[in-house]
Amino acid sequence: MEKIQVNLKNRQSTIIVGECLNNLEKYIRGRKCFIITDSNVNRLYRDRFPSCPVYVVKPGEKSKDLKVSAGICRWLLENGADRGSFITGIGGGVVCDLAGFVAATFMRGLSFGFVATTLLAQVDAAIGGKNGVNLDGYKNIIGTFSQPEFVICDVDLLISLPEKEYVNGMAEVIKHALIRDKHQFDHLEGYNIPILARDRNEMELIVGHSARIKAAIVGDDELEHGERRKLNLGHTWGHAVEKVTSLPHGEAVSIGLAFSAQLSVNKGLLKEEERDRILDLLSSYDLPVKNDADPSAVFSAMVMDKKKEGGAIHFILMDGIGSVVVEQTDVDELRNFALYGN
Ligand code: ADP
Ligand code: ZN
Numbered sequence: 001m002e003k004i005q006v007n008l009k010n011r012q013s014t015i016i017v018g019e020c021l022n023n024l025e026k027y028i029r030g031r032k033c034f035i036i037t038d039s040n041v042n043r044l045y046r047d048r049f050p051s052c053p054v055y056v057v058k059p060g061e062k063s064k065d066l067k068v069s070a071g072i073c074r075w076l077l078e079n080g081a082d083r084g085s086f087i088t089g090i091g092g093g094v095v096c097d098l099a100g101f102v103a104a105t106f107m108r109g110l111s112f113g114f115v116a117t118t119l120l121a122q123v124d125a126a127i128g129g130k131n132g133v134n135l136d137g138y139k140n141i142i143g144t145f146s147q148p149e150f151v152i153c154d155v156d157l158l159i160s161l162p163e164k165e166y167v168n169g170m171a172e173v174i175k176h177a178l179i180r181d182k183h184q185f186d187h188l189e190g191y192n193i194p195i196l197a198r199d200r201n202e203m204e205l206i207v208g209h210s211a212r213i214k215a216a217i218v219g220d221d222e223l224e225h226g227e228r229r230k231l232n233l234g235h236t237w238g239h240a241v242e243k244v245t246s247l248p249h250g251e252a253v254s255i256g257l258a259f260s261a262q263l264s265v266n267k268g269l270l271k272e273e274e275r276d277r278i279l280d281l282l283s284s285y286d287l288p289v290k291n292d293a294d295p296s297a298v299f300s301a302m303v304m305d306k307k308k309e310g311g312a313i314h315f316i317l318m319d320g321i322g323s324v325v326v327e328q329t330d331v332d333e334l335r336n337f338a339l340y341g342n
Helices: 021-028 039-048 066-078 093-108 119-125 155-160 163-180 182-190 192-196 200-220 227-232 235-245 249-266 272-284 295-308 331-341
Strands: 002-007 012-017 033-038 054-057 086-091 111-116 130-135 138-145 150-153 313-318 324-329
Touching (some): 002 200, 021 039, 021 111, 021 150, 033 039, 033 093, 039 086, 093 111, 093 130, 093 138, 111 119, 119 155, 119 163, 119 200, 150 200, 155 200, 163 227, 163 249, 163 272, 182 192, 182 272, 192 200, 227 235, 227 313, 235 249, 235 295, 235 313, 249 331, 295 313, 313 331, 324 331
Parallel strands (some): 012 150, 033 054, 086 111, 111 150
Antiparallel strands (some): 130 138, 313 324
16 A cells, blocks of 8 residues: 655645555545446445445536536435535546535535546546536536645446446556656566456556656645646647547547647657557557547647647657657648648
8 A cells, every 4th residue: 555645735635556445434534425427336345334424426527517516416405414524535547536616616626536547537627626526518617726625546446347447547657657656667668468457466556656747746836836737738639539439438538649749749858769669558558549530630639729728839749758848839820730740
């Protein structure tokens, strides 16, 4: 078991890798707790939840919705929640976002924690204190920065995860290695068979490592003024691919990572051999590195996305394996690359 501290200005957030869902009660510390989960996790693991009221949402992105969060707030009121109550989200990225958002806003904010049950949530979504819900098709458009007291990463829960969901999470694991950790990249190259077979020790190693990278970046820049932007590696193009193709998030990010690697080569930042290692690694985890979507449609979606964020496109490029730079990139140059040079 490994404890990782996210060092923040106002409070501490602790990620506990290798802890067991059965020990959740210990972290609730006698407070009146309300659990939020989805129906898959509820079906698989309800018998291991502590005895608290449980609100069960439908699985999937549609539950990350303002109306769903209002329903949960109503339920909290009906069940006597007050300012001293505690919220625990048990689930993947969707449940953690939703539970975090409700906790951060109900009665101006309750303390909360997570048991992250997907690989993506354990290494990424549950860490960092960003909580949001969608509105009218705009993703995470309403949300808060608010940190969970704890994130329990029980790697044994990942055994029941559908193959596609597990691989989806690997895209973020690879992304973190590319941002800050060449050793982790080497490890992922050498151990893809046991990692894909979900060997327990390997899962604990990669989740610990990856969570530590995210925690360090968040600790450096909680409110995303600079360093935290690096976490967008593969996501600028990836989000647009996701929008146009409806591919799962991890697969779209994988295509975005490949895009960023090639652009980095074109700009003379990354060696061709390094790009090839990156593409081979993604492929060895069954992640796609290209797709058939019309590049001009993806490009337009990307520009639209960025306009909402205020115009300039900050592209995250790789200047080696385990190191990235944030570059403000010219839109015409990007269009040329996306349409002809990729
Ligand atoms: P993500 O973590 O990828 O953002 P979700 O929260 O939507 O995504 O979870 C992905 C899917 O996996 C959902 O259908 C969810 O119910 C299911 N799920 C979550 N955790 C587990 C688990 N430990 N075992 C099996 N299925 C799970
Ligand atoms: Zn992502």
